[in-house]
Amino acid sequence: MxxxxxxxxxxxxxxxxxxxxxxxxxxxxxxxxxxxxxxxxxxxxxxxxxxxxxxxxADAVESTATVAAGTTCASTAARSKERALGAVTSCTRLTPKVQTKRVALAADPCDIGESGYWIYTRSGSCFKDFEGEYWLLDAQGRIIGTADFLVSGSMTLSPGRATFTENLTVTVTDTDRQVLALNIAMDAACSGSCSMADANPWDGMVTLVEGASASGSVTYAASPSAGAQTNIQTSYHMYVVALGAIPIQPNYNWSNPWNVRCDNSLAVSGTTGCVYADVxxxxxxxxxxxxxxxxxxxxxxxxxxxxxxxxxxxxxxxxxxxxxxxxxxxxxxxxxxxxxxxxxxxxxxxxxxxxxxxxxxxxxxxxxxxxxxxxxxxxxxxxxxxxxxxxxxxxxxxxxxxxxxxxxxxxxxxxxxxxxxxxxxxxxxxxxxxxxx
Incomplete structure (x- = not known):
């Protein structure tokens, strides 16, 4: 008492x-x-x-970070299937939203993320359902075939490990009679003191009809010096062509707006780990x-x-x-x-x-x-x-x-x-x- x-x-x-x-x-x-x-x-x-x-x-706070939308067009190859359809040009456009959102507390950022946004927690990130378009143009500049697709990625960081993994997915959502399927390849890269054993989430080109997806993961390995930190930016490259066509160069390249910070023995002695320090x-x-x-x-x-x-x-x-x-x-x-x-x-x-x-x-x-x-x-x-x-x-x-x-x-x-x-x-x-x- x-x-x-x-x-x-x-x-x-x-x-x-x-x-x-x-x-x-x-x-x-x-x-x-x-x-x-x-x-x-x-x-x-x-x-x-x-x-x-x-x-x-707050569940979500808008950031000033941006992801640029972009369109890439290229001439179709001679004697290609695209040229046989009358297409002299193929174009690809990826259109993420121009704002990034920060989420302070969440187990999986993709569980609460909105389509088209980058979402971040301190221990992970998600870019969700970036909308992509593919179309063919004839000599007069008229669209003669289209297909749509979505791109997503979910990254998991570890505060106690030097490696972190990202799952990447592409889904074809719509096709037409001229573009019955898409051939899609993808790879990732990282800057700073970072390396990758395999930059491809899946091997080579995959053929995706409407409703089909391709998924895989890539692993990044940070190697900051003892007592130091490194800021790592991840980036992505996509190759998208109609069924039977051969890609010459990536149709679209983009980068993560926020860096991953990895340190060696700065936070915890004798260990290396990574976080999004902006959260x-x-x-x-x-x-x-x-x-x-x-x-x-x-x-x-x-x-x-x-x-x-x-x-x-x-x-x-x-x-x-x-x-x-x-x-x-x-x-x-x-x-x-x-x-x-x-x-x-x-x-x-x-x-x-x-x-x-x-x-x-x-x-x-x-x-x-x-x-x-x-x-x-x-x-x-x-x-x-x-x-x-x-x-x-x-x-x-x-x-x-x-x-x-x-x-x-x-x-x-x-x-x-x-x-x-x-x-x-x-x-x-x-x-x-x-x-x-």
């Missing part, structure tokens, strides 16, 4: 919450009456988290799992002036464990203002949980400048934030927070923070956001 002295005035707090439906409540200007118990700083519910979300977790990493901490720790970080995001971890105020990784240790000591163990734990009647196995995290560039503020708070969940399901010390009033302009958090919850959240560089391939000083869900 919590200290009755600490929770004195809880009934009055409940009345305050009931009178203020626009929670979370911020009681910055409300001083506690003498003997009324600790000062209430605010409250938090699941609805508040959604309403005050600053991490920019910012995100640390997701469910309130139901990390409880008082997650609530403490939410308090800092919602109430404190810097709202660290938000999209416009991201944290940056501090990869030096020695500096991270010094940061924690400066915040939680400073002789100027050491953290004073509560007894078990208030917080069981109390510990100092600092935010911003010690393993960030923003961590390490001397604890005397931090807001000391305690987050307690009450029977109504709300989290109540209280001022932990009457001699150290919270003014909401503090650059950091020291939360009174049960040690187990503190360590669980710390473990999640510690594993993020490996799971998301975050290098030193790289920005990431924190989402409390």
């Amino acid at each position: 919590r200290s009755l002295r600490f929770l004195a005035g809880t009934a009055a707090v409940a009345v305050l919450v009931a009178m203020s439906p626009a929670a979370p409540v911020r009681a910055a200007e409300t001083a506690a009456a003498p003997g009324a118990g600790p000062r209430l700083l605010g409250t938090l519910s699941a609805a508040d988290i959604t309403r005050h979300d600053r991490t920019g977790k 910012r990493a995100q640390l997701v901490l469910p309130l139901s799992q990390y409880r008082a720790a997650a609530a403490t970080y939410a308090f800092a995001q919602i109430y404190l002036i810097d709202h660290w971890g938000a999209e416009d105020s991201p944290l940056r990784r501090q990869a030096d464990s020695g500096i991270a240790g010094s940061n924690r000591r400066a915040t939680c163990e400073t002789p100027l203002d050491p953290f004073i734990p509560f007894d078990d009647s208030v917080v069981v196995d109390d510990s100092c949980d600092e935010y911003p995290f010690a393993a960030t560039q923003q961590g390490g503020t001397t604890g005397s400048f931090c807001a000391d708070i305690v987050a307690l969940q009450e029977d109504d399901g709300l989290w109540y934030f209280y001022e932990a010390r009457a001699d150290k009033p919270v003014n909401f302009n503090e650059p950091c927070v020291r939360g009174h958090v049960p040690l187990g919850e503190n360590e669980a959240a710390g473990g999640k923070v510690g594993s993020l560089p490996q799971s998301e391939r975050i290098i030193d000083n790289e920005a990431y956001t924190v989402a409390i869900t």
Whole structure:
């Protein structure tokens, strides 16, 4: 049971919450009456988290990256089947949309992608159903035969491997009496410190009638030097001709608008891995799992002036464990203002949980400048934030927070923070956001 002295005035707090439906409540200007118990700083519910979300977790965000559409025409070969049909020119056009979309969180970008768009997550990408057209022109420039096709590709990156794979598919969707089928070949390439054992998703030309598809995969291998990174751009070449014709050169070439970043031992010592670094990493901490720790970080995001971890105020990784240790000591163990734990009647196995995290560039503020708070969940399901010390009033302009958090919850959240560089391939000083869900 919590200290009755600490929770004195809880009934009055409940009345305050009931009178203020626009929670979370911020009681910055409300001083506690003498003997009324600790000062209430605010409250938090699941609805508040959604309403005050600053991490920019929109399902899709348009990017300025573009993929150029293009048309390629060439003369048909003498004595070719196309020439026998009266066609002196064959043309191919691929028409992707001109905008790229970024998706922050998704297992497979192709599951949520729209046709005609590039879709990205940090660990993969998808270009979905790029529309292609093939047509034949006679000597007077009239169209005498057409066929349509779709091109798609799905790439999967690994934060712990130097290789990554892309599945490529072409489907013929429409033909006519002059173009009964298409012969299609395809290959891929990559720039930077990258190589490919086989650039072709399938061998040679495949003949595709209406409704038929060709699929296969290509594998890219990154080879950045130890302690370095490489930016890899993938590109693609297609050969499309009518049945029986022979391609001379690719009809269409295009490139991935965003680079894949692969590093060797920058994010995780002794390993190589790859991500789309343009998609910012995100640390997701469910309130139901990390409880008082997650609530403490939410308090800092919602109430404190810097709202660290938000999209416009991201944290940056501090990869030096020695500096991270010094940061924690400066915040939680400073002789100027050491953290004073509560007894078990208030917080069981109390510990100092600092935010911003010690393993960030923003961590390490001397604890005397931090807001000391305690987050307690009450029977109504709300989290109540209280001022932990009457001699150290919270003014909401503090650059950091020291939360009174049960040690187990503190360590669980710390473990999640510690594993993020490996799971998301975050290098030193790289920005990431924190989402409390």
